[in-house]
Amino acid sequence: MITMDDIIREGHPTLRDVAKEVPIPPTAEDVALGKEMLQFLKNSQDPVKAEELHLRGGVGLAAPQLDSSKRIIAVHVPSVDPEKPENGISTVMYNPKVLSHSVQEACLGEGEGCLSVDREVPGYVVRAARITVSYYDAEGEKHKIRLKNYNAIVVQHEIDHINGIMFYDHIDEKNPLQLKDGVLVIE
Numbered sequence: 001m002i003t004m005d006d007i008i009r010e011g012h013p014t015l016r017d018v019a020k021e022v023p024i025p026p027t028a029e030d031v032a033l034g035k036e037m038l039q040f041l042k043n044s045q046d047p048v049k050a051e052e053l054h055l056r057g058g059v060g061l062a063a064p065q066l067d068s069s070k071r072i073i074a075v076h077v078p079s080v081d082p083e084k085p086e087n088g089i090s091t092v093m094y095n096p097k098v099l100s101h102s103v104q105e106a107c108l109g110e111g112e113g114c115l116s117v118d119r120e121v122p123g124y125v126v127r128a129a130r131i132t133v134s135y136y137d138a139e140g141e142k143h144k145i146r147l148k149n150y151n152a153i154v155v156q157h158e159i160d161h162i163n164g165i166m167f168y169d170h171i172d173e174k175n176p177l178q179l180k181d182g183v184l185v186i187e
């Protein structure tokens with residue numbers, strides 16, 4: 001079972017590597033890893049388990065954060081509207097790839113954090129507001145999905161991790177809280 005002790009922190013070189021594609025269909029080892037990553041996110045969002053296991057809440061996790069330089073990410077973003085479960089996303093993506101993205105940009109009004117970063121880094125992380133992503137699932141089936149708003153932000157944060165990019169790389173150091181016109185602020 002993954003705990004915070006398994007998550008490497010900024011400064012660890014693996015976080016800056018470009019991770020390697022995994023064989024498709026994924027091996028049994030990579031399927032098990034993906035399942036563990038998704039279970040970690042679910043546990044981290046369960047108040048009882050999170051307290052018991054001392055987990056920080058997470059909505060996404062990338063294999064490099066476990067010192068495994070593979071192009072595997074897990075995302076678990078419950079829908080804010082229980083009547084529209086389709087608005088959330090809960091899956092493991094093997095070899096995810098952004099096929100296209102909107103010109104329009106978006107950011108989280110509260111900025112971003114990271115399970116591999118034990119400090120606050122204030123500033124807007126401007127990303128594409130909408131993306132089209134392809135990925136393979138645990139059975140080796142190919143998917144192509146369109147994401148927007150918060151789901152798009154989370155997946156871009158995780159795909160950054162498999163490319164060795166940290167969220168604060170996107171923050172304008174000189175004007176961290178300045179926003180260009182037209183950037184959608186997601187609260």
Ligand SMILES: O=C(O)C[C@@H](Cc1ccccc1)[C@H](O)SCc1ccccc1
Binds near residue numbers: 059061108111114116
């Ligand atoms: O470190 C990670 O990759 C997990 C991040 C993903 C993330 C952070 C900010 C914005 C989008 C994705 C963790 O989920 S950070 C903690 C967190 C928990 C709930 C909501 C937002 C951030």
Ligand code: NI
Binds near residue numbers: 113
């Ligand atoms: Ni992160």
